[in-house]
Amino acid sequence: MQSKTSFFNMALFKKNISRTWIAGLLYFVLLLLMLPVYFVISTANINGDDWYSRLGYTMEMRLFEHMSTMPTTFITIIISIIVTGITFWYLFNRRDSYMMHSFPVTRRSLFFTGILSSLTVSLVPVILASVIMTIAAAARGCDGLSCIWYWALVVAVSTLLFTAVAIFSLMISGQIVTGIIFYFIFNFLYLMMDIAFRLTASILMWGLSEAMNGIQYRIWTPVLYIPNNAKVFSDVVMDDNYERVIEFKHSFTGGHVLAIYAAAALVIIIVSYQLYRFKKLETVLDFIAVPFMKPVFSVGMSFFISMVAGAFISGMVEALTSLTYDMKYGIAIVSALILGAIIYFATQMLIEKTLRVFCAKKAFACAVYSLAALGVLLCMRLDVLGIENRVPALKDIQWAGIDNNYTMVFTDEMDIEAFRQIHQNFLTDKKELRNINYNYPDVDGKTFSIRYKLKNGKIVIRSYPVINTEASVVTPEYLAATQPILDFVNNPGRIKEHIIGNIWNDCEIKTMDFATLVDVPENNDYYFEYNEFDELSTKEKKAKYKRVYEAFLKDIEAGKVFQQDFAGYDYKYDENNKVRLYNSFDFIVRNPDVVYFSDSETFYDNAYSGQTIMHEQSIYAELTVDCTNTLKALKDEGFYTDEDDIITYDEFSKKYENYGYDSEAIDPEAIDAERAEYIFEDPDGDLDPLEAIMN
């Protein structure tokens, strides 16, 4: 009997299922292995005496941990396009397409029956695997079985969304391969556009060379957004010694995200249906089957590829020779326009399946596009959006940070405002500053970074190339723009607060090490020695460490340690080596009652900052001969006894350069002479061991 409803046709449904069930079966087997089989195996030997049980793990925790690590979108993005592609395969073959549309069935039936059968094949395995997983978990005595079904819900919504995107992609193309390519383009479109703009900005715009670091997965890229924002969350918190579970946090996150995606999927399905309704079947095998998508594709591809390629070309030229900011932009713009025109006509050839695409109409379209591309690049050059000049408002900033020789993050409002002002002044002189590579090609320098974490969760990242402020050629204007930054970070109070840390003034020194070198001339060797003070009690040791620490703070006050500059690594290398001590010095500051605020973790690892609770921190300091307070305290407290124990890098290299660790110090002639002697002494000994091996 023919189905009564025109949305669904049972005969088509059965036929679709008969062609896709094998994909569904393989999917089911995969899920079966990942969910119940793996869980049952991993919990097979629990007897109350296994490692997890001793830690205090319950079966519920193990179930949540298991389900929280199960993939969601990474499988569904693949299975959706496979099943939908097979179901709508007839659209990409003239014979199949003509015959299917000759049958007494409407496009509405073909479309919705196709969607329904695709979803059936994609979702039934998920449901079955979840049922079996529920039974397996219940049999293991797990509580919290609902996490299995929340995972299933996330997978189901992902499947619905990706199926919708798949059908949309297939509707706009006349070729299955192109349809699949479009599918992945659409799924990653926002991210790709983001990367293209950031990449271009990182090469062309001043201060944005780290723009690629600011990429965050947005809602427009569900394949990456869903795993982070809609999931079974599980966090088993251990004690400080990782010996006992002290807390089990678990929840189901992102319900609203799933609702948004489900609604979006329905909208995409409706749009896709409209495309199918009006799809001209003579476009089968066309690269793009929908007229309005042809210019979008052509211009989109030309614009993004040429923009990025143009920026790369200017970057490459800059790597070969010094360029002014304007020269760099000029090269980028010219390259982008030439490449854009080439790509534009290449895409036209793809779309129209002919090489004869050069005509006045297309040349005009290309000229319009080129003007638009030129406009965008000029907007970047003129900083129309104010990106280069942007310094966030104080009220929007959660913290501000700088990374140069050391990393500092300011959370105090006064510090943030002072830092903002310095940054603002720095930007005022950008005309002078952004051409330093061209104006001072022979002056060494480095790049420092600035980050603002905003209260809305966004991060503003800037990085600026700078040159050594001590160089003789540096202008007073340049010095006026850059020196305040160094003065700000070299302030002793900030050094203590941000390099030692927030507990610097209220801490115990848990350990302290000062290395002295012990020479072993008979072996041409040396080793480091540390005074452990084993004869002292812990309290006595800590008191000793504290006294050295106090002296160390005095050296900080005196500006002898943790000083930052904009000089390159090689600047005054030999002179510095004469004062830098080879003896290593480090200690651990600790306060069990105060959470340690790590500036570097906050600055770089925003996703996890605040999740790791620390009460202590290791501090490594490079001492110089000028750190008189610390050195004296170290000697007074017995970390070293003889002045000869103090050795600079320069002294070290002179003293130990012949100890065989420096390959440049090995004389090849001496080795040959030694080998000749070996052979001479043992004429029957044939070859030496090395040559024997080589032969």
Place this chain on the structure above:
Amino acid sequence: MIQVNNVTKKFGDFIALDDLNMHVEKGAIYGLVGPNGAGKSTIIRHLCGVYKQDAGQVLIDGQPVYENQAIKSRYAVIPDDIFFFTQANTLDMMKFYKNMYPNFDEALFKKIMDCFPAINPKKMVRSLSKGMQKQVAFMLSIAARPELMILDEPVDGLDPVMRRQIWSLIMSDVAENGLTVLVSSHNLRELEDVCDHVGIMNNGKILIERSLDELQTSITKIQIAFEGEMPKLPDDITVLKKITNGRVHTLIVKGEPRAAEQAIGQMNPLLMDVLPLTLEEIFIYELGGENYAVKDIIF
């Protein structure tokens, strides 16, 4: 049954159908002939509801065809390149057709199957030869009990015995049930045997659309010989082609054959034979007037 009114279809800049008109009476067997690229398959795809015309109307029983499930369930289509589902055997396809066509007659299908003993119904249709696939398509289409069959090169690839068998099945359906058939083919001799109406297409237009009898009597071949030179023919005789071989002249005359015969008879020829033209000859002579390239090759 079929009305195609002023239909135009463009593929880009190419005009595939140019203000085309075509009419097929109920119960007729209509042969659609034309050179390659004339637009035969394009108009058939419009009739099947695959293509949508840019302008004009495509009606079956007075109703538009495009996206009209009710109308489409009343006719069956056998395209030149037949589609069967992957992995499906004849019985699977029968079940599919049964679900698709409300009038599908399973008993009739089984009866027809007996006429095609070489086909193993449990064998995958796509693994059968092209001729056998055609046979399966006919079995399914006839069993669907359609009111109209649209056939595009239907017996291409079939052996002579099977061709006759298929045509006999169709003819009996026409006779018993008033089936209407629209058939497009290059095999004009075969169409001549089965069609009662013919439409000749070229460049996206129907040039001629008449009953076969009418068509065959509208063009005549007259062979004549005179003692001396052939006298001038009367102005009311339209000669499409004239070939002279010695004293024998062969004339292809357009118009009423009896009138031409009478007029030429009055010129006292030594010899005069009036011969009917085959459909193939009519096709060639008609299209010759349309500057069809075959003209120069034949003569």
